[in-house]
Amino acid sequence: MGFSVIMLGAGNVGTHLARALHSSGTDIRQVYSRSEESASILARELHTAWTVRTSEILPDADVYFLTVKDDVLHPFLKSAPLENKFLVHCSGSLSLQDLMAYTSECGVLYPLQTFSRSRNVDFSEVPVFLEYSSERAGSVLKQLAAGLTGRVYLADSVQRVKLHISAVFACNFVNHLYSVAASLLKDIPLDFEVLVPLIRETMQKAGVMDPFLAQTGPAVRNDKEIIQKHMQLLASTPDLQELYRMLTEHIHNQHKRPIHGIF
Amino acid sequence: MGFSVIMLGAGNVGTHLARALHSSGTDIRQVYSRSEESASILARELHTAWTVRTSEILPDADVYFLTVKDDVLHPFLKSAPLENKFLVHCSGSLSLQDLMAYTSECGVLYPLQTFSRSRNVDFSEVPVFLEYSSERAGSVLKQLAAGLTGRVYLADSVQRVKLHISAVFACNFVNHLYSVAASLLKDIPLDFEVLVPLIRETMQKAGVMDPFLAQTGPAVRNDKEIIQKHMQLLASTPDLQELYRMLTEHIHNQHKRPIHGIF
Numbered sequence: 001m002g003f004s005v006i007m008l009g010a011g012n013v014g015t016h017l018a019r020a021l022h023s024s025g026t027d028i029r030q031v032y033s034r035s036e037e038s039a040s041i042l043a044r045e046l047h048t049a050w051t052v053r054t055s056e057i058l059p060d061a062d063v064y065f066l067t068v069k070d071d072v073l074h075p076f077l078k079s080a081p082l083e084n085k086f087l088v089h090c091s092g093s094l095s096l097q098d099l100m101a102y103t104s105e106c107g108v109l110y111p112l113q114t115f116s117r118s119r120n121v122d123f124s125e126v127p128v129f130l131e132y133s134s135e136r137a138g139s140v141l142k143q144l145a146a147g148l149t150g151r152v153y154l155a156d157s158v159q160r161v162k163l164h165i166s167a168v169f170a171c172n173f174v175n176h177l178y179s180v181a182a183s184l185l186k187d188i189p190l191d192f193e194v195l196v197p198l199i200r201e202t203m204q205k206a207g208v209m210d211p212f213l214a215q216t217g218p219a220v221r222n223d224k225e226i227i228q229k230h231m232q233l234l235a236s237t238p239d240l241q242e243l244y245r246m247l248t249e250h251i252h253n254q255h256k257r258p259i260h261g262i263f
Numbered sequence: 264m265g266f267s268v269i270m271l272g273a274g275n276v277g278t279h280l281a282r283a284l285h286s287s288g289t290d291i292r293q294v295y296s297r298s299e300e301s302a303s304i305l306a307r308e309l310h311t312a313w314t315v316r317t318s319e320i321l322p323d324a325d326v327y328f329l330t331v332k333d334d335v336l337h338p339f340l341k342s343a344p345l346e347n348k349f350l351v352h353c354s355g356s357l358s359l360q361d362l363m364a365y366t367s368e369c370g371v372l373y374p375l376q377t378f379s380r381s382r383n384v385d386f387s388e389v390p391v392f393l394e395y396s397s398e399r400a401g402s403v404l405k406q407l408a409a410g411l412t413g414r415v416y417l418a419d420s421v422q423r424v425k426l427h428i429s430a431v432f433a434c435n436f437v438n439h440l441y442s443v444a445a446s447l448l449k450d451i452p453l454d455f456e457v458l459v460p461l462i463r464e465t466m467q468k469a470g471v472m473d474p475f476l477a478q479t480g481p482a483v484r485n486d487k488e489i490i491q492k493h494m495q496l497l498a499s500t501p502d503l504q505e506l507y508r509m510l511t512e513h514i515h516n517q518h519k520r521p522i523h524g525i526f
Contacts, residue, residue: 012479071486093481093489113461114479119468125460151457159451165493165507170444170458171465172480173510174437178465179474179517181433188422194414195433196470197388198376202434202441203466205382207459211442216275216377217435218333218356226333226356230428239513244428246509247436250502254442 003144006030006058008076009067010038012115013090017067017148020123022046024147029061054080063088063140065109070094077102086137092164095157096131107132107141110160111148114171123148129155129163180240212254219251266407269293269321271339272330273301275378276353280330280411283386285309287410292324317343326351326403328372333357340365349400355427358420359394370395370404373423374411377434386411392418392426443503475517482514 005026007018010033022028031050033039043050051057057064057080066089068076073094077087086105089098092112099106108131113121128145130152132138145152155163178199182192205214218226227248234241268289270281273296285291294313296302306313314320320327320343329352331339336357340350349368352361355375362369371394376384391408393415395401408415418426441462445455468477481489490511497504 069484069486070481070489093492112457114464114468116468116472116477116479118472119464121464127457127460153453153457155451159453161492161496162447162451163453163457164489165496166444166447166458167461168480168482168493168507169440169447171461172478172482172514173440174462175465175469175474175478175480176482176510176514176517177432177436177440178469179478181429182474184425184429184432188418188425190416190422190426192469192474194375194390194416194426195429197390198430198434199437199466199469201377201382201384202438203462205377205379206438206441206455206462209379209381211438211445211455214379215435215438215442216379217431217438219431219435219439221332223332223334226427229356229424230431233424233428239516243509243513244431246506247439250506251435251439253502254439 003027003062003140004029004060005063005065005144006032006061007042007065007067008032008057008080009065009069010035010042011067011069012117013111014065014067015042015117016113016115016121016123017065017090017109017111018042018046020148021065021144023123024144026144026147030058032057057081059085062086063144065090073098086140088141092167093161095161096133097157100133105133105137107137108157108160109141109145110155110163112163112167114175124150127151127153129153129160131156131160180243184240215251215255217251219248220255222252266290266325266403267292267323268326268328268407269295269324270305270328270330271295271320271343272328272332273298273305274330274332275380276374277328277330278305278380279376279378279384279386280328280353280372280374281305281309283411284328284407286386287407289407289410293321295320320344322348325349326407328353336361349403351404355430356424358424359396360420363396368396368400370400371420371423372404372408373418373426375426375430377438387413390414390416392416392423394419394423443506447503478514478518480514482511483518485515 006029028046028048031039031043036052039050064085064087070091084103087099087103088107092110110129111126113126126149128149130141132141269292291309291311294302294306299315302313327348327350333354347366350362350366351370373392374389376389389412391412393404
């Protein structure tokens with residue numbers, strides 16, 4: 001690409017983004033993390049320099065990618081010598097405005113994906129959402145993003161936080177429900193693996209038909225006896241019972257009339 | 264297989280089960296449904312007879328598969344001439360006992376999958392859970408199930424209802440969260456398709472690592488500012504705000520200490 005970048009943060013997002021940038025030919029000049037382990041592991045993988053000291057962050061890179069945790073962004077920016085650098089954060093819920101106090105040239109590159117250190121992600125399929133402070137900033141970001149993925153969108157800060165909330169529902173909350181299901185299965189006992197064909201089909205269906213229309217199960221059928229039976233069986237775990245009750249009510253309320261369909 | 268069966272019910276489960284039994288060489292003698300349309304469509308597809316009258320249900324089949332809705336099973340069985348037939352229901356939450364008042368020879372064949380009429384399902388990957396009243400009943404059910412899938416398990420009525428509850432969490436409730444996410448995206452506006460790589464990765468991760476350990480997002484990080492921001496943005500939809508609050512609290516409570524990870 002011809003741009004030199006510095007990665008500020010070496011967590012899940014930072015690691016996967018750095019790898020993908022590196023693969024696309026971007027020059028990763030340095031990795032900063034307050035964790036020596038995280039910084040050094042990522043830097044070694046990319047054959048580049050690393051530091052745990054903000055004072056040692058190199059001053060002459062084209063782009064500074066911020067992937068530190070949302071709630072430490074401001075303390076970090078206040079402590080680091082990054083005035084008037086081209087800053088880019090990768091957060092769904094922070095605004096572009098959050099960077100404006102520190103520099104005039106800035107942007108956001110938000111990859112809509114869940115990253116775990118131990119899993120490879122094909123970045124070329126990850127939708128990436130851009131926002132920027134100027135045409136020049138936009139030009140740099142678009143070139144960097146085009147090297148990562150074919151799915152580049154523009155989104156302002158309000159759109160992005162809505163997108164983040166939708167992702168919290170479709171990913172974080174969904175994963176929590178998987179976790180609840182796994183804990184219930186342990187009790188039988190059965191391995192979570194037995195649910196995989198079902199959760200795969202649920203997901204695949206959502207990809208091709210409106211999930212609202214795809215809703216099945218006791219709640220949408222308003223099958224009171226079954227719901228009652230499930231509530232009784234969950235009495236020994238009141239927090240799960242409450243979750244079941246609330247989600248059932250919510251489904252029931254959203255679907256005004258009972259819809260046919262069997263689980 | 265050499266067994267003749269009659270399908271009592273032609274909804275989503277009945278249709279997919281009948282197709283799979285037919286494919287495995289089982290003789291579907293007749294389809295009963297109170298809906299003429301459902302009965303005739305399925306029967307024509309399987310080149311067999313159909314009826315909407317309980318009095319016309321043929322008396323001499325080896326097995327009678329019940330896929331009527333859970334809450335009409337008893338009214339249906341009281342009205343149909345099925346005394347002492349080999350009855351098999353396919354419900355997660357009804358017990359074997361539910362059939363005992365009508366016959367001595369009975370069983371349960373519960374396929375753990377979500378079925379929509381418009382989607383083909385590869386039955387050979389569907390886990391099927393059996394319960395039966397006698398060794399003879401078990402022998403027939405096992406032979407029928409073996410023709411459907413390689414994934415045959417035994418589960419008693421209590422295990423099966425737990426399994427059903429876990430499936431409600433992992434499928435019905437998950438689908439509802441997809442539906443919530445889709446409604447939030449409409450507001451941006453963005454198509455649900457943009458979330459597909461994220462939900463696919465969330466699902467694939469759950470297949471290979473403990474979903475509890477795979478949890479990411481603001482709730483498990485206890486990122487109060489982001490949670491606050493999301494709650495504010497959801498203020499115009501109080502029901503979604505309440506769902507967000509409750510799921511966030513539940514995740515937070517289950518994970519005693521904050522776990523690192525970025526969305």
